[in-house]
Amino acid sequence: MFDPKRPTLKTMIASGRCIGAAWFSLGSAALVELALKSEPDAIVIDMQHGLWDRRELEAVIGMVPSRIPVIVRVAENTALAIGTALDAGAEGVIVPLVESAKEARAAVRHALYPPHGNRSGGGVRPLKDFQSYVAGADGIAVIVMIETEKGLDAAEDIIAVDGIDMVFIGTGDLSLSLGAFPIHRHDHTVACADIHKACRAGYMPCGIFTGRPEFATVARGQGYRLVTIANDIDMVQRSFVEAAKRFRDPPAPAVTQVPAAGTASLPAGSGPALENKRKGDA
Incomplete structure (x- = not known):
């Protein structure tokens, strides 16, 4: 849970290290609790495509120690969606489907209190010590997703927006947008590389959805700064498939x-x- 007196996510980003995050969509606080034993660099809670409701969001963020930042991929680029995630104690937000500098500026505004933004003051956790929370709220990170052809075309403008802490490439939606699904064709690979190149030119950290440790390791070597070392859907499904396979075809x-x-x-x-x-x- 975000500690405004000791922010961790922006410190990690500023250090230049690659952040290995565990991504959760199944809406299970118990799964997150089990995963915390592995000490991931960060936790991502997916409110866009995941099964999380508001009460579970509050519960799961409350159990994560402040040394492990919680990032919420919000459902949409609105003041309500971003404010809800931050009021629950998230240290950062990932804002999906950003396709222009205007939309990127809106994401930043929704994450900031007046006079720099339009975030509403409230939430059980911020109001425990609202003065300290507001004073430390500049430690919250805003990460925007480029994951469509329009976003790709506007990448340089998005990267130039003040207040953005990182660009995150959504590989799945980008593949769909480019007509490269289900096989990530060469044009999809080139698009990811172009976004990454634009980020480097603009001194903007760039992350990418990888989903599995072997892909995350490759992305780290390529200079990406936020990768997904595991996601709960894939981990649970692969474990059950492997168990059933071993039962049906046991080793000698x-x-x-x-x-x-x-x-x-x-x-x-x-x-x-x-x-x-x-x-x-x-």
């Missing part, structure tokens, strides 16, 4: 010892059973 049993000449090898675990049978026969 291991041999516990080298058999003596003329004897059959014993599968693992059968030695004690055989010994017990001999004792019973005796």
Whole structure:
């Protein structure tokens, strides 16, 4: 949960390191609690496509220690959606489907209190010590998503907007927008590279949705600054698929010892059973 006296997300961004985030869509605070044992750099709660409601959002952010920033991908670029996430204690927002500098400026305004923005004052957590919260609210990070062809065309203008802390490439929607789904064709790869190049030219940190650790590692090597090392849908689904596959097609049993000449090898675990049978026969 965001501690306005000790912000962590903007500090991570400023350090130049690559932030490895765990992404959650299933609406389960229990899954987040289990994942915290792995100490991810950041937690992302997906309110756009995820199953989270307001009460669960409040609960899950409350359980995350302040050293691990919580970022909320909001449902839309509105004052209500962004204010709701920040009132719940998020340290940053990811704003989807930003396609122009005007929309990027609106996202920044929605995250800031007057006179620089239009965020409404309220929320249970901010009001616990509202004076301190307002004083530290400049520690909140605004991340905008470029994930459409229009956003790609306006990338340089979006990057130039004051108050944006990072651009995040939404690979799935970008693929759909470019007609490159389900196979990420060459033009999709080029589009991601073009956005990343524009960010570097504009001294803007750039993140990208990767979803799995092997892809996240590659993206880190390419200079991306926020990657998704895991997402709950993929992790849960792959675990169940793998378990069912191992049950249907179990590996060959291991041999516990080298058999003596003329004897059959014993599968693992059968030695004690055989010994017990001999004792019973005796």
